Amino acid sequence: MTTIAARKNSFVTLGKFLLQFSLEKSQKNPDVPHNEAFFDRFVSLINLSQSHNGWYTPEQVYFAIASWAEALTEQNIERWLSRYDLSGVKPKTIGLILAGNIPLVGFHDFLSVLIVGHKALVKTSSNDQHLLPFLAEYLIAVDPNLASSITFTDGKLENFDAVIATGSNNTARYFEYYFKDKPAIIRKSRNSVAVLDGNESHEQLVALGEDIFRYFGLGCRNVSKLFVPKNYNFDAFFKAMFEYQDVIQYEKYANNYDYNKAVFLMSNFKLLDNGFLTIKEDTSYASPISSVFYEFYDDLTDVETRLDTDKDQIQCIVAKGLVAHEVPFGKTQKPELWDYADNVDTVDFLTQF
Template sequence: MTLADKKAALVTLGKFLSQFSANGNVANHEVPHNELFFSAFADLIQLSQSHNGWYTPEQVHFAISAWAEALTLENLEKWLSQYPIEPHEPKTVALILAGNIPLVGFHDVLCVLLSGHRALVKLSSNDQKLLPFLANYLIAVDAGFAELISFTDGKLENFDAVIATGSNNTARYFEYYFKDKPSIIRKNRNSVAVLDGGESREQMVALGEDIFRYFGLGCRNVSKIFIPRDYDFDRFFNGMFPYSDVIKYEKYANNYDYNKAVFLMSNFKLLDNEFLTIKEDPGYASPISSVFYEYYDDLTSIKSKLGNDRDQIQCIVSNNLIENSVGFGQTQKPQLWDYADDVDTMAFLLSLR
């Protein structure tokens, strides 16, 4: 397959995905292979929560819509124009994927395919259905993908490089097990927001999207806020109020009740709005249903701290207070050229030639 063939197939996949949204699934009869895949995908979206209780139809639809927006010819060409992608002997790249949010490993698969290699995919037990479905659709669009994508449930064998995503604990295992292979090993990261108290209500509501999307399970979810010492917490909680329905999801509610009880039994001082607790804490990884906060005295000190802790942070949200920060409400819509952990996956893959 040529690079042009792959881009064309991915654009078709984007058009297929664009038919599905939380407002309803509407078939476009110009999209190829709808007769085989449209109804089956609509059913899979509805059944996803039975496979993973966090994968509600709303959350799965959001992930699908984000990919539909990303997979355009304009985006693909803008992304790939920075790389010298030329025909070469393909390598087999093992991908050990996470499953914390829907289709979280799809970007790694795209990178492998577009760089000219073969993807050997080991799925997370938490996300077993969505990615194989998209792979089958791509194969229907262009049979050449059948030789480029494979899945395994067992031990990874016969591969040349690896990209593995996991926790800090599993990363130590990955680093030892794959020490003789070229690799990208990803560990735990969290995202933060830096506020100065001058944010608009619209920005604070958008921050709620960064906090609550995927129930806070993603590394791009904001789990901590940095605030000036005179910060008015009413401004924060007013922005969170539109997301109060999150407490209606049983798994989230169970986590809220449990984590709040643990905090209270430990005599921690909390602020609480009955569906989210916030706690002063120097750490970054707050539990589900909770956000940590930390005061700062000046932006210079917070910039220094964030720079020193860069290996713990996925992205930073602010109103242009921090260089290269992300706008409010945008953390869960990364561009194709936004790489996890700021490690250029495509450059790594092209170096394998």
């Protein structure tokens, strides 16, 4: 049985381990334990990630690793957990069914379960089967007591007390039926939006490009829809997006761009296109890869009402000084530990049984 202090320390140590790795240059820090067993293996695993999942380019994997390295500091972990009383938690087994759309997308659930003091029974996505088990192995090297708290399974989840499952809207219906007798968090498909007023600076729009293109737009925190004022001129938007033109060099993205553009054109939809991104007027939130939808508005109050009505479909709202609960430009893919997916407090859930 580990103590809360030991569990916190294990994840802080993991953060220091991750801090050594970057796309430009990975460099050993002699103060980080277990490098002899893990450093070179992790570099090799990162380099192999694209062969396991074509979307997991080194750039995207290193970005995910850097984001977690920044998050897993002692200061952040203390701030995150300070609002909870974890002293009375009785260890349970929590089933985790993880998504695989972006690298380490399920890590926050994994972290939350372990740091609260529960056991994690993990079913990884077939699209992301290698990174999390490796980090779990490192955590166990840091604190061998964690070995009894981490189990990965390829088969059916069995012998668990509660579950956190992430999937599409279709799989969520299956999850809700299958786990109806267990405490559960069931996550469905969501999308993120940006609300613009036409006064954004070039730098803000470039940062918005990060929210659109990071992870090739595959995450629920990626902006897939713009709300813009009537008669909005997209010239400044496209000028800022030009900084991301290299995205078309990735074959999987280019194939999606060609396919989705062809589908739109065959349907006689009116498009704006810059050679690697199409934008289309559409009331939907979920746009295909390589495309962003937009919608005009007359009054910001109407946008706020719409977003509140549709809040169960929305993960993040990017804006500056326009709407409530907005996320700054360029920050959607760097959530803090206390920024919970779907606004469901995972740690609070995990302390209820």
